[in-house]
Amino acid sequence: MKRLPALPLFPALLAAVLVAGCKPQAASPEASAAGAQPQRLVVFSQCNNAEPYRAAQNAEMQRLWDKVPGVRLMVMDAQQDSAKQISQIETAIRLSPSLLIVAPNERAPLSEVMGDAQKAGIPVICLERDIAQPNYTTWIRADNEAIGRLVGEFVVAQLKARYGEPRGRIVELAGLKGVEAEINRSGGAHEVWKDYPGIEIVTEAVANWLQSTAKDRMTEILSAVPRIDVVYARNDPMAMGAYLAAREKGREKEMIFVGVDGLEGEAGGIEKVRQGILAATFVYPLCVDKAVEIGTRILDEPGFKPDKVYTMTSHIVTRETLGK
């Protein structure tokens, strides 16, 4: 049998992949109309495109920067790997962008390279998560602990309405343990509940942020636990998974389901509230609108000095708030 000429095939294959993978960079009409204005490069280093929250961030980022004339946005995906994100930022520094926005994967590993970018004279916006040293021009943060407290208070109010006093049995579905969002969304709620001896946390199961895993964990919990008043899932997909498990056992009316994230769109938590599946979701701000607002000012106003920190506020979404 003749062997395939594999070696010459390889570069051809790579070239084909590259051509297919690159989206054509259509020059936007505003950009060409602006003409005199030089193209300014904004690099957004995203820690992990694969999460729905971050996919929403990317889409919003693209949409808002598209409105700013003369700006070209480049999004890099670190795929939840800090080492990869560091090397991508190093590459970004070589491109001398006018602005670097980083959604850091982890606190400690990203600190140094973000400092390197600053030393290279690039303004750096740290998005959402914190890093170990303040190596950024400005940090636009969301507050998970505040969200946890909001959840805690909402649950207390719901139980009061049901029993006349704050007592009841709570099941919690946790995301990845040790992650900041998990720690603080949990901590904030527990801080509220510790003042109410009638509130009992029956169990907490780890479902790694996933709807399918949450459904399986909740199925076992339903077998083992006779009565449940509230399911608090640390994100909306897990709350949805818990609902599906309860529905399969005909127990979905017995308890309420509360989630966090409050994303728009068909799979998002807001739609689930509208459908009456979730009693409430708590919006975890994308932080993107503020980032683009501050970023644009950094680009356009030479003397502009942003605050060191901007904290975005969360809010509750229930059927009532949607009705308004």
Place this chain on the structure above:
Amino acid sequence: MSAAAGGALGSARRAARPFIGLVLVLILGVISSPRGAGGSIVFLSAGNLTDILLQQGEIGIIALAMTLVVIAGGIDLSVGSVLAFSASLAGLLLVRWAPHIPAGAQIAATVAAVLALGAAIGAVNGAIITRLRLQPFVMTLAAMIGVRGLTKWMTGNTNIDFGFDAAASARFSDIFSHKPLILSAWAVLAVAAHLVLARTTYGRYLRAIGENEKAAFFTGLPIRMARTATYVACGAAAALAGLIHAARSHQGNPNDGVAYELDVIAAVVIGGTALSGGQGSILGTVTGTLVLGVLTNVLRLRMVDSNVELMAKALIIIVAVWLQRRDRNAPSA
């Protein structure tokens, strides 16, 4: 005692090993189970036992085909990615595709397309392994990475929600998450795989190829065809599991199914199939799948820390394989 009788006894003993494991975890389940209302044992309730079967259904179905792959001396690491691909593709076809055909036809077309593409991925794996002579580990590792990338690219990293209204996706969810359907699919496929392996010439080919590929080659067995077919079966099984997964979780999620291949391989190995090829049985694999399922259920009913659960799983794998090694190395009569 004649040597033949001794050998038969030895193999019977070997076949019984996984069952001993299953009986042990079942006993553990009964002892440690929380009590329901009126002192009933929650673990033994019909609802809980069928929950275990249901939750292991996806792993169980893939493990049947994986057994054939492993017996023929191969391995397929791509099944978790193929599961995610199939679940996401089902989502795209059911939710985003709006053909002017009845919902039933759309569901049938979706199921056919997903199964066909799953089998096609298996065929590519098999063809490259047998024709270009890449090691199965390497080829299916590449497929695992590549198919995951394809899945995320195709969905734009987003979950595709199925909804609850009368649309095709909601009906699909109702059908494919139906307990009896999943359990009978698993059972029928198990019987079929068992018959193929134990009663057909093809089954003997697979054992011969896995035991000694060179000897099988000189005997003139159709090695390429036989091995490729195992990967096609594995791809199709992963696609079916993907359909069930999508229906059960009510969405197509490109990030699901991560590390499923390891659970599948663990089930196969606990069931007594040798990773070196040539030996193994479907009955063993089904038992291995149940051992894993019952064990996790027992721990979770007790609300044991999920990290402890992983350690317990590891222990079970080591002990199960060690017991089988001891059997194999012992003099047979």
